[in-house]
Amino acid sequence: MDLNKLTIQEANEGLRNGNFSSVELLKACLESVKANEKKIGAFLNMTENEALEQAQAADEKIAGGEELGLIEGIPIAIKDNMLHKGHIVTAGSKILEDYNSVYDATAVRKLKEAGAVIIGQTNLDEFAMGTSTENSAFKKTKNPWNIKCVPGGSSGGSAAAVSADMCFAALGSDTGGSVRQPASFCGVTGLKPTYGRVSRYGLIAMASSLDQIGTIAKNVQDAAWMLRAIEGIDEMDSTSVNVEPVAAEFPEDIKGIKIGVPKEFFGAGLDSGVREKVEFAIKKFEGLGAEIRELELKHAEYALAVYYIIMPSEVSSNMARYDGVRYGKREKGKNLLEVYMNTRGKNLGEEVRRRIILGTHTLSSGYYDAYYGRAQKVRTIIRNEYINAFKEVDCIVGPTAPTTAFKLGEMVDDPLAMYLSDIYTVSANVAGLPGLSIPCGFHEGMPVGLQIMGNYFDENTILRVGNALQATTEYYKEKPEL
Amino acid sequence: MEELARIKLTPKERKLYVNQLSLVLDYVNKLQEVDVEGVEPTGHASESKNVMRDDDVIDCAKDEVERILDNAPEMKDSLFKVKSVFEKK
Numbered sequence: 001m002d003l004n005k006l007t008i009q010e011a012n013e014g015l016r017n018g019n020f021s022s023v024e025l026l027k028a029c030l031e032s033v034k035a036n037e038k039k040i041g042a043f044l045n046m047t048e049n050e051a052l053e054q055a056q057a058a059d060e061k062i063a064g065g066e067e068l069g070l071i072e073g074i075p076i077a078i079k080d081n082m083l084h085k086g087h088i089v090t091a092g093s094k095i096l097e098d099y100n101s102v103y104d105a106t107a108v109r110k111l112k113e114a115g116a117v118i119i120g121q122t123n124l125d126e127f128a129m130g131t132s133t134e135n136s137a138f139k140k141t142k143n144p145w146n147i148k149c150v151p152g153g154s155s156g157g158s159a160a161a162v163s164a165d166m167c168f169a170a171l172g173s174d175t176g177g178s179v180r181q182p183a184s185f186c187g188v189t190g191l192k193p194t195y196g197r198v199s200r201y202g203l204i205a206m207a208s209s210l211d212q213i214g215t216i217a218k219n220v221q222d223a224a225w226m227l228r229a230i231e232g233i234d235e236m237d238s239t240s241v242n243v244e245p246v247a248a249e250f251p252e253d254i255k256g257i258k259i260g261v262p263k264e265f266f267g268a269g270l271d272s273g274v275r276e277k278v279e280f281a282i283k284k285f286e287g288l289g290a291e292i293r294e295l296e297l298k299h300a301e302y303a304l305a306v307y308y309i310i311m312p313s314e315v316s317s318n319m320a321r322y323d324g325v326r327y328g329k330r331e332k333g334k335n336l337l338e339v340y341m342n343t344r345g346k347n348l349g350e351e352v353r354r355r356i357i358l359g360t361h362t363l364s365s366g367y368y369d370a371y372y373g374r375a376q377k378v379r380t381i382i383r384n385e386y387i388n389a390f391k392e393v394d395c396i397v398g399p400t401a402p403t404t405a406f407k408l409g410e411m412v413d414d415p416l417a418m419y420l421s422d423i424y425t426v427s428a429n430v431a432g433l434p435g436l437s438i439p440c441g442f443h444e445g446m447p448v449g450l451q452i453m454g455n456y457f458d459e460n461t462i463l464r465v466g467n468a469l470q471a472t473t474e475y476y477k478e479k480p481e482l
Numbered sequence: 483m484e485e486l487a488r489i490k491l492t493p494k495e496r497k498l499y500v501n502q503l504s505l506v507l508d509y510v511n512k513l514q515e516v517d518v519e520g521v522e523p524t525g526h527a528s529e530s531k532n533v534m535r536d537d538d539v540i541d542c543a544k545d546e547v548e549r550i551l552d553n554a555p556e557m558k559d560s561l562f563k564v565k566s567v568f569e570k571k
Contacts, residue, residue: 098553099553100549100552100553101549102546102549102550102553103546195526195527195528196527196528209525209526209527210527235535238532238533239526239528241528299516301512302512302513302516304509305509305510305511305512305513306513308506308509308510309510309513316487320488323488324555325554325555325562325564326550326553326554326562327550327553327554327555328553328555329555330555330556333565335565335569336564336565336566336567337485337488339564339565340488341484341485341488341489341490342490344487344488344489344490345489345490345491346490348489350495353487353489353491353495353499354499354502354503356487356489357483357484357487357489357499357503358503358506358507360483360486360487361483361503361507364483364486370514371510373523374513374514374516374518375510375513376523376524376525377518377521377522377523377524378513378516378518378521379523379524380521380522380523380524381516381518381521383524383527415502415505415506416502416505416506416509419506429527430527431527432526432527432528
């Protein structure tokens, strides 16, 4: 039996029954890393020594007859933009190449407290800016389903690692789709919680009003178990919220659940193969007794434009901290201004600099009202449109991304085309809603993702609906040939 | 913009960015067609309110202090060293 191919739930049961140990689970994952990492390139840093200690601690607990937590003793990866005390965390950027984390991000600390075994830190687009993981300063991650294709991004390393069974689950961060889109491309499950459910403390900031840590796992239940470990209010993040934890189990029955299907999510730009699989999933929901309702979201088409003003604006201000003074690389210059300009010019990558310059422009005094001010108002309109929609339906479904995984290098010279990959996912960030991507079939051998969006803090409904589809289709059980 | 953003570009990058960013700005300009008369702006996804804590000094662990200082590119007597902010005329 390949232990690394189990789900968290199966592994948890096996640990409780003494069928295998946490150290054995870890070794099985490390075997997969050893065999496939050269080809896939999912990790930037392996933390196997610490992982071994964590696995041994879990095994001692089991031997002592103590109650085992849901993710205790389970090998998990974290995205390399979350602080991991005592380890180099780069955010995929040259400017942080030698940055040694001073403390643990709250989500990472909570994983440790839950007894998880942290095996390593995964590759990402530099500072999480991208949709293909090609913007990493260190390496390109490949899609385990076809190594000529990208894994999606920015949490591409996390999604590829889970897809290739190098770990049982991983943390990602989602600012415009960075958990859901790579999950869709790699045939795994990605959950972006409601803004505020998970603390952002220690997450290297990209766009603070949009960023949210999410979970990438092999199925819906595992994604929920991961979220249970990391959610909750945190005094270090004033936007975190005190709410009921998500459920650990979901009823398979979805009779009477009202599912909204916005026609705006099926317009031009949607690949016909993706459309077919998503429509098939909607038929399945109907067969399971859900009530399908067509929905009009008139302003959905503006969400991406709102995003591409608000996000770079916040990026330009968040990235001001990389000045070569307190941490990170520093370049020489004849005065302080030159030091700043050289440091940032040389050590920030092409996409990061592009977004800072765009954001500096949209926030500059002559343009603030026309761009940033207007985008914030359209954001209100979009948010209200969703609030009203959720008075009519329990959740909203559509494709996660307009296409399946594209080829490496295909879009690097065309940023706007690359940005369009987030067209269906950004709404959830703009409005602050939870979103789930689950596999709903294959098109020409590549996984297709279905997105289920829910009302504020109602992750339970989208998980329940996703779980019901997963139970009848079992696409999550399909594995790439490595 | 380069100076405002404190980023030095090469002439080649400058040309590339001008082209690419005009395309992006053309795209986001579609927001001009939305009627925003009387709409309040949204700054945050959650209903944000001020969160206060007592103004107490919280100690920082010694190993954390050391790690913070170790991360600095240049130091002098446990202070960050930078070029002078005000230049002599």
